[in-house]
Amino acid sequence: MTTRTRINTDTTDLRRFLFYPRKSVVSAFIRALVVLVATSAFADEALLTKAFVIKFRKVDEVASVVNGLLSEKGAVTMQPRLQTLVVQDYEKNIRQIEMAISAFDVPPPAVEISVKLVRATKNPDVGPIADEIKNMAKLGEVLKYNQYALLDSGLIQCQEGESTVLSLAKEYQLSFLPDVIQEGNGIIRLKNFQLQKRKKDADGKDVFVPLISVTLNLRNEETLVLGASRFEDSNQALMVVLNGKVKK
Structure with a gap:
């Protein structure tokens, strides 16, 4: 007896699979195509x-x-x-x-530093005070000095990061390295700020002795007063008055 096997010749399911694939297959194909195109464009x-x-x-x-x-x-x-x-x-x-x-990459900010070297004295006979240092009278109430004499002054114009040296009253030297901190109206940082006095060493050579050595933060257009040192006479002292300005 011969057994016959029936072969289904209906191709409907095959056509449906080939021409109407499942949504998941389509989505995966589209994603792969997008990645391929993007990679190709980048390459x-x-x-x-x-x-x-x-x-x-x-x-x-x-x-x-x-x-x-x-x-x-x-x-x-x-x-x-x-x-x-x-x-x-x-x-x-x-x-x-x-x-x-x-x-x-822009030019560094420029700064302008006004410097005054002042001698303060305790003197029972108060004389006239120069207009340039009249604002130190209030400071004198705290420091107990009542007489001020302007020894020298100078105006320094420099750029951020530019080492600066200024000679004052022949025997003093002031130096610093300016840096600008952009906060609000600006803060001028004076790095390695030094005030030195010229003296003779044992061999008679000129040497500079430091009176002040510090790093300062000077607010834009504000005045700062530093007490440098006392003279041998305790009734006198040396002061430095600073005013800084960031130039725009």
Whole structure:
């Protein structure tokens, strides 16, 4: 006896599977296609190379800013002798880096420091006080001095990070390194602020002896008075009056 097996020739299910796939299959296919297109477009985008000449800031400072804006493929090379950064990245990142460098690489702020060297005295016979130091009369009520004489004065104009030296009254020398802290109206930090007095050493050579050595924070357009030292006569003292201004 021969057994016959019936073969279903109905192709409806096959056509339905081929031409009407399930939604999950379609979604997976679309996601894969999107990733493929995006990857292809990213791969086709060329890396650009651009050199930036740094005019005001240190090259390594600008490089630190650039590093935070690079893509995974980006790179930055420093050329300190030429004050140059060479950046390689995609065009979009290069544009962002260019704007960041322009905003960061700007001239350092300029500062103007007014300096007065004043001798304070306890004197029963009070004489006239110069207009330039009349505001020290209130200070005298605290320090118990009642007579003030202006020994010398000077006006220093310098830029942030520029070492400054000023000679006062022939035998004094003042020096500092200005730094500007941008908070509100600005704070001028005077690093390594020193007031020195010229004296003769045992060999008769001129040497400078420090009277003040400190770092100061001077608020913009505010006056600061420093007591430098007492003279041998305890009725006299040396003071420095400072007024700073951030120039915009």
